[in-house]
Amino acid sequence: MSTLIPSRRFVTLGQFIIERQADFPYAKGELSRLLRDIGIAAKLVNREVNKAGLADILGEHGETNVQGEDQKKLDVYANEQFIRALGAGGECIAIASEENEDLIEISSSVSQNARYVVCIDPLDGSSNIDVNVSIGTIFSIYRRRSEVDGSARVEDFLQKGTEQVAAGYVIYGSSTMLVYTTGRGVNGFTLDPSIGEFCLSHPDMKIPQSGKIYSINEGNYAHFPEGVKAFIRYCQEEDTSTGRPYTTRYIGSLVADFHRNMIKGGIYIYPSTGKAKSGKLRLLYECNPLAFIMEQAGGLASDGRTRILELQPESLHQRTPLFIGSPELVNTAEAYMRQEQETTAS
Numbered sequence: 575m576s577t578l579i580p581s582r583r584f585v586t587l588g589q590f591i592i593e594r595q596a597d598f599p600y601a602k603g604e605l606s607r608l609l610r611d612i613g614i615a616a617k618l619v620n621r622e623v624n625k626a627g628l629a630d631i632l633g634e635h636g637e638t639n640v641q642g643e644d645q646k647k648l649d650v651y652a653n654e655q656f657i658r659a660l661g662a663g664g665e666c667i668a669i670a671s672e673e674n675e676d677l678i679e680i681s682s683s684v685s686q687n688a689r690y691v692v693c694i695d696p697l698d699g700s701s702n703i704d705v706n707v708s709i710g711t712i713f714s715i716y717r718r719r720s721e722v723d724g725s726a727r728v729e730d731f732l733q734k735g736t737e738q739v740a741a742g743y744v745i746y747g748s749s750t751m752l753v754y755t756t757g758r759g760v761n762g763f764t765l766d767p768s769i770g771e772f773c774l775s776h777p778d779m780k781i782p783q784s785g786k787i788y789s790i791n792e793g794n795y796a797h798f799p800e801g802v803k804a805f806i807r808y809c810q811e812e813d814t815s816t817g818r819p820y821t822t823r824y825i826g827s828l829v830a831d832f833h834r835n836m837i838k839g840g841i842y843i844y845p846s847t848g849k850a851k852s853g854k855l856r857l858l859y860e861c862n863p864l865a866f867i868m869e870q871a872g873g874l875a876s877d878g879r880t881r882i883l884e885l886q887p888e889s890l891h892q893r894t895p896l897f898i899g900s901p902e903l904v905n906t907a908e909a910y911m912r913q914e915q916e917t918t919a920s
């Protein structure tokens with residue numbers, strides 16, 4: 575008698591989103607469609623990232639973005655793809671992008687009754703494109719606050735990170751992955767290029783409670799707050815009971831550094847520096863979405879004192895220091911920051 579062995583079922587992002595739709599009866603499928611649109615744009619961006627070394631797509635685009643940084647051609651392409659996909663989908667009324675000074679309102683007829691707004695960093699770590707290092711997209715979705723039949727307002731975006739309904743990132747790396755949360759755990763999907771689909775590969779991702787990796791641009795050491803310097807010395811000290819000294823790993827591409835630490839356990843820090851009092855990273859496009867994902871994976875994210883998700887945004891391009899990763903390491907780093915504060919106060 576022959577036995578039929580069922581083949582292992584693989585779950586695509588699209589199937590997974592549909593299966594999980596029941597978690598959001600109030601959302602009537604809009605959130606699912608938004609995630610689907612982001613997944614489609616990510617595939618287009620992935621295609622261009624993969625051939626970046628071949629096409630005349632490398633190099634400066636000749637413009638600077640609103641932060642005064644050089645924009646590469648791929649940044650522009652990625653920005654356009656996400657805006658186009660979200661604009662055509664009909665679920666998003668406005669987008670705030672790291673690459674645009676003002677919010678982008680979508681005025682198509684299909685979006686008239688859209689209830690969501692999206693914050694996006696279309697291509698983070700773009701200074702790594704021409705050296706073939708992993709780069710990423712980071713996104714975050716909020717329910718709008720303004721009336722559904724009127725225009726979107728900046729206030730729709732100036733919501734605390736606790737109000738996010740979904741957040742995720744795409745890493746264009748040795749394989750391309752899309753990782754997202756809707757507040758019910760974190761799931762990761764790897765793009766299978768042979769079928770052109772993101773397939774569930776990392777269900778219910780959890781960050782280890784502790785870890786041995788610390789990621790920080792130590793070139794700025796002289797300008798770090800004393801608490802950060804003390805934490806770095808702690809990481810470098812010999813102590814076999816806690817596995818120290820720890821290992822330093824810094825790619826300089828946030829999504830790649832974040833993703834590695836999520837899987838292996840560790841901490842990423844971009845603190846304030848002498849020249850940048852609020853650090854470098856943006857609250858809306860980078861810190862809030864990654865903080866939401868990190869907390870959902872069992873980790874922590876703060877500005878060294880306050881939980882990132884509780885910071886009240888005042889402007890679209892606001893920056894904040896970021897301490898994010900395994901809870902034990904973030905707690906220890908925060909303890910050093912408190913110690914610094916107490917020493918300064920006394």
Ligand code: AHM
Nearest residue numbers: 697698699700701791826827828829
């Ligand atoms: P970007 O949004 O302009 O790409 O800048 C953000 C990037 C992050 O990916 C990375 O973690 C950080 O900047 C690196 O900054 P630095 O070179 O100062 O260490």
Ligand code: MG
Nearest residue numbers: 695698699860
């Ligand atoms: Mg960025």
